[in-house]
Amino acid sequence: MRLKSNNFWFAALGMVLLISVIINLLLMQPPAEWVRIYQNNVLIERVDLSAVSEPFTIIAQSDLSTNVILVERGRIKMLSADCPDGTCVRQGWSNNNARPIVCLPHRIVIQFENASLSEVDAVIASIEIELQAILWGNFRCVFR
Secondary structure, eight states: OHHHHHHHHHHHHHHHHHHHHHHHHHHOOOOOSEEEEEETTEEEEEEEGGGOOSOEEEEEEOSSOEEEEEEETTEEEEEEEOSSSOHHHHTOOBOSTTSOEEETTTTEEEEEEOTTOOHHHHHHHHHHHHHHHHHHHHHHHHTO
C-alpha cells in the first residue's frame, strides 16, 4: 500500500514539473534587438542591443531626478537612480519585453521592440505607458 502512495506522489511531482516547464517555454520570448527609452512619455533614446560592442551608459536627467542606464550587448539595466524606492535598480538585467524596466517616480520606461511585435501589441504597449503615467499622477496627488 505504501508503494502505491509513493508512486502517486512521484507522478504528481512529475506532472507539476512538466507543466511548469511547458509554461516557461510558452512564456519565454526571444531577446529583443532594439530598446526604446522613454522619459515623461517622450522617446529619449533608441538603441540596437545587438550592435553594442562596448558597454556604455545613458543618463536620463530631469530637473529633479537622475537615472543612469547601463547598456551591454543584448541586455540593459538601470544602474542607478535617485528615486526613493529604487525598484527599477533592483530589477536587474533585462533582455526582452517579458521584463520591461520602469521607474515610476521619474516616469522612465525602458521598452523592448521585437521583430514579431504586431501593430496591436504596439498600440497596447503605448496605452500601458499612458495608463502608468495617469496612475502615477493620481498616486502623487493623493500623497501631496
